[in-house]
Amino acid sequence: MSFRSFGSAVLIVIGVVTGARAVPPPQGMEWKVFKSRHLIVYHTGDEAGAEKLARAAESAVEKMRAALGCVRASGFWTWENRLRVYVYPSRADFLQATGAPAWAGARARAAVRELVLHGKVGGVExxxxxxxxxxxxFREWVGFEDNVPLWLDEGVAAWLEARLAGADLAGRLPCKVRWPVEKLAALANGDLATSGDAASFYAQAADLVAFLLREGGSAAFLKFCRQLRAGKTTADALRFAYPEKFRSIADMDAAWRKRREASLEDGP
Ligand SMILES: [Zn+2]
Structure with missing residues (x-):
C-alpha cells in the first residue's frame, strides 16, 4: 500500500501472487477498451482521452526503465501480457470496485500487471x-512480490515520479527533517495513515534511493534489492551489494547524512 507522495490523495499498491494473467475486466461497468502496444485501457470516457493516457504511460515506462538501468526486452508487455489500466469514472466507483480503504486514491498490482485509477480518462493526474x-x-525489474520494504517501494516510486515529472526532488524535501534509516525502514502503511508524516516519509525515502543509485549505480542497487527479495536483512543486503562502501546501516546512514549536508551547503 502506499500514500500519494506529495499531494493529498492517497494511493495503494498491493503485491499478489504471480501468474494470474489475463483476468477478465471487473463487472458492473460498461467498459470501453483502448489498446496500445503495451497497454489495455478500460474506461468509460472518450477514446481520445484513453489514447492520451496510453501514450503518456507508454512513454513513461520507457523512461523509467532507462532511469533504473532496466534492460528488460521491450516486447515483454505484449498481447495478453499488456498492462491493464482500469479507469473508474469516480472515486466512489473505484472504492466500491476495489474494496480499497477509504484513504486509497489509486492502486497498482504488479504481479497481475494492473493499475486501477479513477477520474476522467484523459485527465488522470x-x-x-x-x-x-x-x-x-520497479517490482517487475527486481522480481518483488509482496515482501518489498515500504521505504524502498515508495522511495523508488516517488523518485521516478519526480524524475519523470521534471520535478526538483531536493526542492520538495523537508530540509531539516532527516530520520534515522532504521526509523524509515521500520515504518509501515498503518503508521503513515495516522501520523501525518507521509509526505516527509516519501521525500526521505526517495532521497535515500537516489543516494544509493548514485553510490553504486544501477547494478549495485539491483543487487541490493534482490538480496532483500531473497529475504536478507537490510544490513546483510547492504554489505553484499556495497562491500566497499557500507559495512552497516549506520555506515550508510552517516554517508547519506553527509551527502545531504553537502548538498544543502551547495544549494541556494
Ligand atoms: Zn506508492
Missing part, C-alpha cells in the same frame, strides 16, 4: 499515473 506505473516497473 500525471503524478498519480507515474507513481503507480513506477511501482509496477
Amino acid at each position: 500525471e503524478a498519480t499515473l507515474l507513481h503507480e506505473l513506477a511501482h509496477v516497473v
